[in-house]
Amino acid sequence: MIIKNLMSTDPVCIDKDQNVCDALRLMGKRDVSRLIVINTNSDHEKEMVGIVTEKDIAMKLGSSRYGNMAPSHFHVSTVMTPDLLTADPDMDAGSAASIMLENNIGSLPVVDDDELLGIVTKSDLLDVCRGKAYDKYTAGDVMSTEMITVTPDERLVHARRMMIDAGIGRLPVMDNQELAGILTASDMTRAVINFRKLVPDRHKPSRIRNLLVGDVMKQNVETVDAETPVTDIASMILEKGYGGFPVTAEGELAGIITKTDLLDLIVEIEGVF
Structure with a gap:
């Protein structure tokens, strides 16, 4: 099975300059555990710069380094994972699963010609296991x-x-x-x-x-x-x-x-x- 038949076509995005509380509220509202992080460049174009997950937020907020900082003081850019790995829409499920396992990540934005088409997560891939x-x-x-x-x-x-x-x-x-x-x-x-x-x-x-x-x-x-x-x-x-x-x-x-x-x-x- 290929990724374009499994991916979510409505990925939820957040600006890198919004704070962690905004991210958690958006996750709760949209019932997701990860958000694609975007930045608006000087040409007013939106570009992907990272991904942020509930786990990222938990690990950062629980650290002693940030122990006395309010969550509202954390920009999403502080807790996100940069350097995104992406998937082609025609990639097969086994290859996508292998990339996630090798890199210990839970999702891959799906991109074609620099256009964000969707996101495929571990949960999306699990549909294969019902075969x-x-x-x-x-x-x-x-x-x-x-x-x-x-x-x-x-x-x-x-x-x-x-x-x-x-x-x-x-x-x-x-x-x-x-x-x-x-x-x-x-x-x-x-x-x-x-x-x-x-x-x-x-x-x-x-x-x-x-x-x-x-x-x-x-x-x-x-x-x-x-x-x-x-x-x-x-x-x-x-x-x-x-x-x-x-x-x-x-x-x-x-x-x-x-x-x-x-x-x-x-x-x-x-x-x-």
């Missing part, structure tokens, strides 16, 4: 078993560092060897924004270090069984808007399956030459 070629695979075949986990009483800044170092966007939260919740980059973003609104500036640097995973994580986590077909998991991710699910086997946590794991399968099945 017949994928119905013999289960969560147990695809899941990651080498999980990085945290406990509810660990500090949020520590969890943030673990996400950055591992290049991941979610961490299972374990308490007494039981799954107690899950922490995502989106959870961290909302928590840090709320924290910065409520806590006086002079207390922010010290208090943000005392935020715990248990204060922010999602509880009552939805899981999937290791025998769940990949086709069903792709549909669940798309319908619920989740980034993945913890996987259980015989009632115990056995792994985690994410969009990234499904992209690995796409590359394997579709082939990249």
Whole structure:
């Protein structure tokens, strides 16, 4: 399947000089987790200069360097990822998945003759996983078993560092060897924004270090069984808007399956030459 049949044709854009709060409001309004960043040049033409995601915002706002700065003081250009990789509309899904995996990114703007046609994300590519070629695979075949986990009483800044170092966007939260919740980059973003609104500036640097995973994580986590077909998991991710699910086997946590794991399968099945 080629990209132009999968991409979103109405990419959401934001000016590089708008602030992070504007970006988060726009993401919420349009129900997206990333925005293409544009700049208006001296000829009054709009050009792409980067992309900004919820994860980018969470990682930047959670850093000690910016600990006492209000989100409204952050321009989008401060947190965006520059040097965009793009896709041709006739690129196949396997090639697009391979580029995302190799560069640890979640989307590719689709460009033809310097014209922005759309954007293809990991979620868009997951539609491929609902095809017949994928119905013999289960969560147990695809899941990651080498999980990085945290406990509810660990500090949020520590969890943030673990996400950055591992290049991941979610961490299972374990308490007494039981799954107690899950922490995502989106959870961290909302928590840090709320924290910065409520806590006086002079207390922010010290208090943000005392935020715990248990204060922010999602509880009552939805899981999937290791025998769940990949086709069903792709549909669940798309319908619920989740980034993945913890996987259980015989009632115990056995792994985690994410969009990234499904992209690995796409590359394997579709082939990249």
